[in-house]
Amino acid sequence: MLEKRTGTVMTEMLLEWGINHVYGMPGDSINELIDDLRKQEENLKFIQVRHEEVGALAAASYAKLTGKIGVCMSIAGPGAIHLMNGLYDAKADRAPVLAIVGQVQSEEIGTDAxxxxxxxRMFDDVAVFNKRxxxxAQLPDLLNQxxxxxxxxxxxxxxxVPDDLFAKKFKNESRLTSQGYYRPEVFPSEKSLKEARSLLDGAKKPIILAGKGVKNASEELVSFAEHIKAPIILSLLAKGVIPDQHPLCLGQHGQIGTKPAYHAMMDADLIVLIGTQFPYRDFLPDGVRAIQIDNKPEHLGKMYPVEVGLAGDAKETLAYLxxxxxxxxxxxxxxxxxxxxxxxxxxxxxxKKLEQNPMHAPQVMYHLxxxxxxxxxxxxxxxxVTVWxxxxxxxxxxxxxxxxxLATMGSGLPGAIAAQLAYPDRRLPYAGMEALLWYPRTL
Incomplete structure (x- = not known):
């Protein structure tokens, strides 16, 4: 039997999972895996960043854009600490991210090396999976998990992973786990759907507040809104789900939102929340009936009291209604x-069309x-810049x-890097913190 380095086995598995690039920085406790990545550079690119936080934010951005897992890596100690902000961004926006983190040599663990x-302990709060x-022999199965x-x-x-494990020969060809995952099919109960239809039929001034959960259901969202004659307000993360100039769209809500959105929300007699956990309670009315659609049952009624909760996929639920x-x-x-x-x-x-010197943000946006x-x-x-x-x-x-x-500053450039890797043929305007540097560029 031909023995392989365990690091080689892991890079092959990453490829089998459809992963084609990794963000990170070389260093003492990850260099063995870097060596294995170098041998796969044609198929599995190593994107060397200048700070681990950029790598984690880029991995999160890639996941948000594509739905595919973003992967970053770092050394132990300072490198791992630098990952945290980007990983918390992924946690907060529910983006699938894998962080491969090096550790000191196995025999040195626990010696204050x-x-x-x-x-x-450090990653315990941010991670849904956190194992050393x-x-x-454990590594392939742990990677799958x-x-x-x-x-x-x-x-x-x-x-x-202690770095020495990557260099050891992997002797066991059989694996305890398989690759792939299966999404559960979630659909509301007939009783809940009937209650929702009754509320919708009785509403004279319904309004829709939609979040990123409708990203893959824009057609169903528009058809539903047209059917019940309701304007649509989008959360910040849902900007672009339907065109901002669409006749049903009232723009965003909250501190960054539009006046028509605010007044329509306060004037409504029924709120339909779809795929959003809108956090700004002051911008939602009191005592108004609400229906919420979300594929995570624990989100129903979490941010706003709802009369009917529909635990289901937005696309299928809207089409059914x-x-x-x-x-x-x-x-x-x-x-x-x-x-x-x-x-x-x-x-x-x-x-936006005003001619002013110096130029202000609205004029910059107009030229962009x-x-x-x-x-x-x-x-x-x-x-x-977010408001602009x-x-x-x-x-x-x-x-x-x-x-x-999480709303962390410094996420714009890592997002542009990830977008260029996800969609290399698309042009990427980068809206950065420096207002006068907003212009189309390719990385």
Whole structure:
């Protein structure tokens, strides 16, 4: 039997999982695996970053854009600590990420060796899977388990490996686990669907607040909204799910949102929350009936009291409701706020077209809009820039990524790096923290 280095076995397994690049920095407690990655450089690219936080944020951004797992790696000690911000971003935005973290040599663990820290304790809060391999024989099965749990739980998996294990020969060809994972099919009960239809039939002023959970259900969202004559408000993470200029769209909500969105929300008699955990309670009305659709049952009613919770996939649930309800005739509420939104767009355009010296953010966004390609990826940083992009940069069919729930500054450039790797043929405007550096560029 031909024996292989365990690091070689792991790189082959990464390829079998469909992983084609890894973000990281070389260093003492990861160099053995770096050597194995070098041998696979044509198929499994090592993207060397200049700081581990960039690698973790890029891995999270890649996962947000594609739905595929993002992979980063670091040494023990300081490198592992630097990963934390990016990993918390992935946790907060529910992005599947694998972090392969080196550790000091096996015989040195527990001796307070150079750069040794308690990695298992440090990663405990951020990870859905957090294990350290004790022998090389465990590594293939632990890797399968780590990737599977990251996908299934949409979170961070951390696999900690003393560097000497990568160099050891892997002698056991049989594995205890298999690759791949299976998504459960979640659909609301007939009783809950009946209750939701009753509420929708009785509503005169329904409004939809949709989040990133509708990213793959934009057509169903629009059909449902047209059917019940409801305007759509999008969370920040859902920007671009439908065009900002779509007649049903009232833009974003909250501090970064539009006035029509706020007033429509406060005027509504039924809120339909879809794929969102909207955190800003002050921007939601009190005492209004609500329906919530989410594929995570534990999210139902978590941020807002709901009368009916529909535990199910947004795409299938919206399609079912649309097909099993009579179309509403009264569109007066929708028409009222469509008119207000038209006035809002007119005022924004006037502000964007002003000629001022120095140039202000709305004018920068206007010029970016003129050169932004239809299939561009917008990687937006956090701060005032978030307000400017949200309010003044209308998206048509572009993808949009940001550090959403954690809202960490410095995520724009790692997001652009990840987007370039995910979609190398698409042009990438980078919305950075420096307002006057917003211009189309390719990395």
């Amino acid at each position: 150079f750069q040794e820290i308690n990695l298992e 391999a004790a022998t090389e 780590a990737i599977r749990e990251a996908y299934v739980n949409k979170g961070v998996s951390v696999l900690i 649309t097909a099993h309800m009579s179309e509403k005739k009264d569109d007066s509420f929708l028409k009222e706020y469509q008119g207000k939104m038209k006035e809002w767009h007119t005022k924004l355009l006037e502000e 809009e003129q050169v932004m390609e239809k299939n561009a990826v917008i990687s937006c940083d956090v701060g005032n 992009v949200t309010r003044f940069l209308p998206l048509l069919q572009q993808d949009f990524i940001i550090s959403g729930w």
